[in-house]
């Protein structure tokens with residue numbers, strides 16, 4: 253099963269290496285990892301998607317917890333949350349195919365961010381289902397390049413997935 | 426007044442109560458060495474940086490304080506690695522200081538540059554590269570705090586030379602902020618209550634005690650628990666000394682070379698109380714056969730240890746001493762007479778044994794030593810057959826009296842660790858039990874021992890072999906022995922004399938018995954080169970794939 257971990261870390265040099273190194277060292281695979289600063293410049297937030305059964309992911313979380321720079325880990329998989337990923341796709345676009353591609357872009361509420369002589373570059377955000385669907389629809393035209401940011405996620409409503417306070421509690425169930 | 430960062434580092438170490446540093450100088454760390462001219466902290470010059478790390482480790486294990494070691498950049502730093510990994514695996518509090526090339530050169534493959542924070546990432550509890558001079562005092566304070574608290578471990582501080590030479594206004598911070606580091610010391614109340622109920626219900630309890638008892642100073646609480654509920658106690662290699670070895674409830678060590686009665690008691694128990702132990706593969710053997718009928722209670726300060734190898738029925742995260750103290754008042758005295766009787770029967774049925782055939786047996790040496798050694802004596806072992814025999818045959822009355830490389834199993838640990846131990850506990854006898862193989866891995870530290878005028882009793886259990894390797898080849902590779910014989914060994918007794926120590930070679934049991942009292946009383950270091958039966962194996966032994974109840978003798 254895929255788990256979504258929300259991890260807040262101190263924004264210290266090397267923190268990404270520590271986290272990524274831990275995964276490879278313990279033999280866990282990262283599906284995706286996205287990281288950036290939070291509202292507090294000293295704190296960064298990582299969204300890590302990891303594949304494994306509950307026992308394995310619990311062990312991952314506990315090991316992450318031992319890193320001094322890790323402030324808090326929440327496995328939000330079983331909670332209501334929103335997740336988004338941003339993807340840019342450069343697709344082969346002969347003049348004859350442009351109308352059809354632009355129609356697809358409309359349907360998926362994506363955007364065209366660059367136009368080349370034989371290409372269109374499309375930006376799309378959404379959850380995994382939507383991204384997979386647009387990729388599938390564009391494939392027949394010829395995808396020249398695709399880049400994704402990795403998924404970011406946040407709990408719905410008033411609950412905080414990973415508060416940026418100084419408490420290190422474990423939410424892993 | 427401004428001082429250099431190197432001077433500030435030494436002031437920080439003084440503030441932390443450091444009395445001794447084990448180290449070896451070199452270009453990048455010279456500013457710090459220069460600053461050592463103006464301090465009461467003693468610097469012990471070892472003969473190889475690995476020795477510095479192991480000596481700091483041995484010092485930390487006997488004193489309970491943070492061990493400090495220091496080396497220069499590049500090769501100095503890489504030579505420390507085995508020692509750092511060893512401390513990490515056995516949860517030994519240590520602060521490691523390495524010199525580094527100047528910040529302007531970091532990352533350029535400069536002379537004697539290695540990325541030591543990168544290299545030690547998986548073998549330190551945490552590490553720091555000091556980039557800004559002003560950061561140093563807070564980093565040192567954090568390093569000592571992290572090393573000594575929670576589950577202890579090594580913390581490395583990498584100090585570039587230009588930073589070390591920079592000037593700062595020195596203020597040692599009173600507090601530090603580590604928002605991501607809050608170890609849990611107190612056990613969860615309802616878990617503690619449930620544990621007490623489970624323990625009171627148990628008819629066949631066994632306590633499985635590990636190194637966490639020593640680290641948290643919980644030996645008195647452990648004794649009280651065992652006596653209250655009449656539970657036999659088995660311990661890990663790291664747990665040796667945490668429960669009085671001569672106590673009737675003591676079962677000795679469990680696991681691959683543990684006593685058969687300990688392993689059998691674990692197999693038959695209905696409640697296993699694991700305290701400060703981590704269900705290591707050398708203890709558990711085949712998982713399905715480990716305590717198959719027991720409810721398992723696991724008390725540990727490191728939540729990641731709980732459920733890592735085995736399913737636990739009742740986890741309690743907390744400091745072992747705290748948790749045992751919380752459980753104690755909830756218990757009533759129980760005598761479990763049938764179970765205690767059963768365990769005494771097991772002891773009679775499956776004693777530790779070896780045959781006497783006229784050759785000098787290692788077990789005999791250890792039995793005699795056990796009779797004659799002081800109760801407070803510290804024994805340090807290396808890794809191999811001799812280590813297992815020592816763990817089986819020696820009895821200890823106190824924690825911190827048996828030192829061995831457990832998790833890493835690093836040959837070469839023994840002699841430098843003994844140097845650190847003796848410097849940490851100068852009033853206690855320090856006895857070294859070492860193999861002829863491992864002795865030659867770090868025997869250069871005889872020089873340190875001699876220079877520091879230490880009194881060590883070094884028993885080389887000399888089988889002219891890498892005995893443990895040979896034993897594995899005998900059982901698992903159909904006796905196809907390769908590279909297991911040490912065809913050339915120096916005369917270790919003569920070697921002793923070169924270092925200004927006493928040296929003896931003994932080849933029979935009679936010789937050993939005769940020489941032992943005088944050797945132990947000698948005012949100088951002694952090497953006793955014991956020519957043991959080279960074919961002796963460590964028994965009992967659990968073959969791979971077997972459960973702990975399926976030992977062979």
Ligand SMILES: Cc1ncc(C[n+]2csc(CCOP(=O)(O)OP(=O)(O)O)c2C)c(N)n1
Pocket residue numbers: 807808809810811812834835836837859860861862863864886888890891892893894
């Ligand atoms: C640094 C290191 N290298 C290799 C090993 C593998 N090893 C384990 S025991 C052993 C043999 C030890 O021989 P010796 O020191 O003579 O002790 P004995 O087993 O003969 O008592 C070896 C090579 C190890 N544990 N550590």
Ligand SMILES: [Mg+2]
Pocket residue numbers: 860861862886887888889890891892
């Ligand atoms: Mg040997």
